[in-house]
Amino acid sequence: MNRMENLYRQIIMEHYKNPRNKGLVDDERYNKSHIRNPSCGDDVTIQTLVEGGEVKDIRHEGSGCSICCSSASVLSALLKRRPVEEAQYISTQYVNMVSGQSYDTDVELEDAEAYQGVKQFPARIKCATIAWQAFEDTLGGDDDE
């Protein structure tokens, strides 16, 4: 696998072309967070529905590069229907993985494993984490918009 194939794994491109849980909903029960990376224009909005300590639903919308958009889709598929604390924990492990820090390798990251290659591209770490940052913001309970 060359460097490009290592970054742009098939799973990533597949999520980019066929994103899961895409499109926001007009429902006040959802928490929303919008993050825009001013340097590159990546723009992601995440909506989560948290009920009874569980992440019941995750929606996303935005525009940006393949790494950024696909990771919003991967995130939504991976963290939906998880207890909030678990979702938070997994998110932290993912962010640590792509930024080259130590992380809990026992955690099942499923499709998100495919972002392993990102750590070799420091300029792209931001792209791979922006949706996750927005997701974590929605768990804070504050609606920023």
Add this chain to the structure above:
Amino acid sequence: MDLDFDIRADFPVLDDETLVYLDTAATSLTPHRVLHKMNDYYRKYSANVHRGVYRLSHEATELYNDARRTVARLINAEEDEVVFTRGASNALNMVARMLAPYIQEGDEIITSELEHHSHFLPWQRIAKERGAKLIFVPLDQNGRIQLQAFKNVLSPRTRVVALTHVSNVMGYLTPIEKITELAHAHGAYVSVDAAQSVPHMEVDVKRIDCDFLAFSAHKMLGPTGFGILYGKRKHLDAFEPVEFGGDMVGIAEKDTLTYQKPPLKFETGTPPIAEAIGFAEAIDYLEEKGLETIREHEKRLAEYAHKALSGLEDVVIYNKDADAGIITFNLKGVHPHDVVTVLDDDNIALRAGHHCAQLVMQWLSVAATLRASFYLYNTRDDIDRLIESLKRARDFFKDAGL
């Protein structure tokens, strides 16, 4: 003279023979000569300027003052019209601050969607503060500022015209001399962002006749964090300083002060001495090569690149008729950041993003673009490499199903 050979050896970053550097519009490379000159300052006569009466300080001051003469000569200004700043952004902000007190409610400030953030946001701010109106010259269908469009927005209420000389995204040259003439006939001040023009062509402030003009050293082989504000002497005499402290002051008392004469009136604190000296060396170097020769060289490269890029399927070029060595484009269906990662993998440095000019991105209706920009150290070989790498990127993402 042909610049295609030998020049690369002058630039230490290009010791890496596989590197293709196509991001001069963001910042240029620095030649050995400039680095040596700056090093010499710290190694041989590191001392403050204007202050010490000992020999070292005197030597430093001499070189520092020479630098101002060199800049003045470059743009055909008088020495006391050349203010040293932290860069073009700093200089353009200073202009807005200097003129702010003269702007009344209902006055109009003409600017354009081609502006770099540093030339539009300060005026957006001043307009809010003073209750003035920000007016945008409508761009023509190619994104150019045309004289007629400017005439249409010029009015008796126009107080300031703040326009770029060359756009850092579209590479268009603004008809600034005629604009200045018209603006002056309406009693307006003219501020010119010359960050992309002075490095690449002969710019004569007397011929343009603008009131203010700004540029940065790092886009013309000099150091970062250093730049120039040119201001007409009568304005620098009349306007209040925007910063206060050491060096700008004449006599300080508890409740009054007198100012130094311009340009010192606008320079506060210990200046970037090595940077000034290094910048002068960069100007000497550029003048030895000849700014017009460099411009011709860039033009040939840009033509070559335009032709090659146009021949590539799936490439969209946004500024086919650019006047400067700047090509802004995209690969259809692939986000510029994804493209740039493949180029980077081939050791080609090129910018992807909005280039600190979000208004022109909005005008183009794109979130981001790729931008290749050329300087004296670029060659046809660089462009061939770029094309090969773009093909690789296109094929790679096609295979991935994009």
